Amino acid sequence: MPGLEDLYREIILDHYRSPRNRGELPVPPARHAEGHNPLCGDEITIYLSVDDDVVSDVKVAGQGCSISQSSASMMSAAVKGKTVPEVRSLVKKFKGMMSIDTGDDPPSIDVPLGDLEALQGVVKFPVRIKCATLAWNTLLEALDAPIPSDT
Amino acid sequence: MTIDWDTVRADFPILRREIDGAPIVYLDSGNTSQKPRQVIEAMDDFLRTSYAPINRSAYRLAGEATDRFESARASVARFVNAPSADEIVFTKNATEALNLVAASWGGANLGPGDAVVLTHLEHHANIVPWQMLAAKQGFELRWVPLTTDGQLDLTDLDRLLTGAKAFAFTAMSNVLGTIPPVTHLVSAAHDAGAVAIVDACQFTPHNVTDVQAWDADFVAFSSHKMCGPSGVGALWGRMELLDAMPPYIGGGNMIADVRLDGFTTAPVPAKFEAGTPPIVEVIGFGAAVEYLESIGMAAVRQHEIELTRYAIDTLGERYGDDITIQGPDNVEVRGGVLSFKFRDIHPHDISQVLDQHNVCVRAGHHCAKPLMRVLGVNATARASLYLYNDRSDIDALADALDGASDIFGF
Numbered sequence: 001m002p003g004l005e006d007l008y009r010e011i012i013l014d015h016y017r018s019p020r021n022r023g024e025l026p027v028p029p030a031r032h033a034e035g036h037n038p039l040c041g042d043e044i045t046i047y048l049s050v051d052d053d054v055v056s057d058v059k060v061a062g063q064g065c066s067i068s069q070s071s072a073s074m075m076s077a078a079v080k081g082k083t084v085p086e087v088r089s090l091v092k093k094f095k096g097m098m099s100i101d102t103g104d105d106p107p108s109i110d111v112p113l114g115d116l117e118a119l120q121g122v123v124k125f126p127v128r129i130k131c132a133t134l135a136w137n138t139l140l141e142a143l144d145a146p147i148p149s150d151t
Numbered sequence: 152m153t154i155d156w157d158t159v160r161a162d163f164p165i166l167r168r169e170i171d172g173a174p175i176v177y178l179d180s181g182n183t184s185q186k187p188r189q190v191i192e193a194m195d196d197f198l199r200t201s202y203a204p205i206n207r208s209a210y211r212l213a214g215e216a217t218d219r220f221e222s223a224r225a226s227v228a229r230f231v232n233a234p235s236a237d238e239i240v241f242t243k244n245a246t247e248a249l250n251l252v253a254a255s256w257g258g259a260n261l262g263p264g265d266a267v268v269l270t271h272l273e274h275h276a277n278i279v280p281w282q283m284l285a286a287k288q289g290f291e292l293r294w295v296p297l298t299t300d301g302q303l304d305l306t307d308l309d310r311l312l313t314g315a316k317a318f319a320f321t322a323m324s325n326v327l328g329t330i331p332p333v334t335h336l337v338s339a340a341h342d343a344g345a346v347a348i349v350d351a352c353q354f355t356p357h358n359v360t361d362v363q364a365w366d367a368d369f370v371a372f373s374s375h376k377m378c379g380p381s382g383v384g385a386l387w388g389r390m391e392l393l394d395a396m397p398p399y400i401g402g403g404n405m406i407a408d409v410r411l412d413g414f415t416t417a418p419v420p421a422k423f424e425a426g427t428p429p430i431v432e433v434i435g436f437g438a439a440v441e442y443l444e445s446i447g448m449a450a451v452r453q454h455e456i457e458l459t460r461y462a463i464d465t466l467g468e469r470y471g472d473d474i475t476i477q478g479p480d481n482v483e484v485r486g487g488v489l490s491f492k493f494r495d496i497h498p499h500d501i502s503q504v505l506d507q508h509n510v511c512v513r514a515g516h517h518c519a520k521p522l523m524r525v526l527g528v529n530a531t532a533r534a535s536l537y538l539y540n541d542r543s544d545i546d547a548l549a550d551a552l553d554g555a556s557d558i559f560g561f
Binding site for chain 1: 559
């Protein structure tokens with residue numbers, strides 16, 4: 001069995017202990033989506049502000065294990081300021097790193113994973129892949145959520 | 152009779168398996184139990200020598216298979232002290248048994264203005280079928296709340312039961328281990344004119360089950376949690392109730408006659424056993440209850456009481472306020488299901504670290520999300536004991552928890 005140091009890398013534990021972009025955004029104007037991991041009960045809500053096709057702000061609420069929480073924190077830091085196509089490409093690249101089939105087409109834009117590469121070790125612990133991808137699947141749902149209106 | 156628990160443990164081949172050079176410490180029996188060689192061999196023998204269709208064919212082999220199948224039914228009936236083997240309906244699991252009661256008995260008896268009483272301890276299997284039916288038939292669901300130590304708060308029970316047609320409750324919580332006073336609850340239900348439905352899925356594997364002493368109306372349990380194979384469970388019900396109920400699933404075996412304009416049903420239990428059942432699994436279920444009988448359920452319960460006490464004391468002495476074991480502290484009113492909070496480490500991470508030491512525990516919501524909300528958590532880590540566990544398993548759990556502290560910096 002691979003060692004736990006492959007899973008619990010220091011940068012992951014840092015994001016777990018000090019999660020970035022915690023909180024909520026008012027809906028509307030922000031949009032949001034809720035994700036659940038039915039296996040373990042983890043819950044996450046992602047809030048997104050999108051202005052002119054750029055993710056101008058993102059907040060993460062909910063509870064979860066170190067992997068789901070750190071993945072959400074790193075995701076929030078990575079997508080802030082990126083265009084929606086860049087974010088979608090990043091999601092695809094991240095899920096590819098998690099060995100999830102995302103179709104034959106490579107991501108349309110090559111966005112570097114940066115710190116997110118620390119989560120690569122999760123692949124060696126297949127049960128935890130769902131933890132790592134929860135925030136990302138929820139992010140996609142938030143991106144696809146209907147744009148709220150004030151009326 | 153004194154039981155040699157080392158011999159019992161040796162009956163379970165999987166416990167001799169090593170992963171990464173160390174034995175498995177299996178503490179997830181509340182999820183599913185391991186199987187003794189007696190069950191494995193009974194199924195193997197049946198497959199090698201006696202497998203054939205049941206209740207259908209005239210040749211001797213089929214007759215022998217049918218006899219062994221019905222003999223397993225008789226063993227299961229005896230195990231829960233059912234008055235008649237015909238009152239044992241084989242289902243897929245306890246979940247299906249509870250769905251059968253809800254859909255068939257509930258479908259015929261519940262409507263607007265009626266109420267069904269459940270408790271905050273329930274597994275989703277004893278919640279969702281009632282919610283599904285309530286959405287269709289428009290009756291009310293009422294809930295018995297909990298005390299702070301995870302027992303049922305019976306203060307308002309009589310009021311909750313007033314006008315209720317059914318009271319469906321667990322005989323042992325799969326999260327807190329709580330063992331409610333079943334006989335008292337059944338009697339309260341009957342006093343109110345309600346049918347008493349007992350989810351004994353966690354209880355029956357670990358305790359003497361006597362459906363007649365309970366005076367219950369329906370009791371559901373599952374083979375795979377009591378040393379038998381997965382894929383089969385049982386519903387015990389009072390014959391007069393089962394007899395009056397409409398069938399659940401239609402098909403072969405459950406009919407007396409079928410014509411173009413309709414059908415008539417076979418007698419109970421065949422009425423509720425449409426299609427070819429899990430024949431080999433029923434044989435294994437029979438072998439499992441015979442195995443448990445050979446040890447004695449009172450002895451199993453005593454073993455687990457002692458082990459549960461040892462676990463609560465060992466973990467408490469070692470980790471003090473850093474560990475919280477949920478549910479009653481009194482081991483006489485709880486089973487060996489130990490949900491715990493350890494420092495602030497998420498249950499999933501605890502389970503991951505324990506797995507590094509081959510310690511198998513469940514982390515999650517245990518299919519009891521309403522209870523999780525009452526407890527104010529999303530998930531718990533849960534160690535659950537069975538007859539094959541011993542103090543070394545508890546010690547291994549206690550040692551492995553140290554590893555979680557190291558990683559998460561406590």
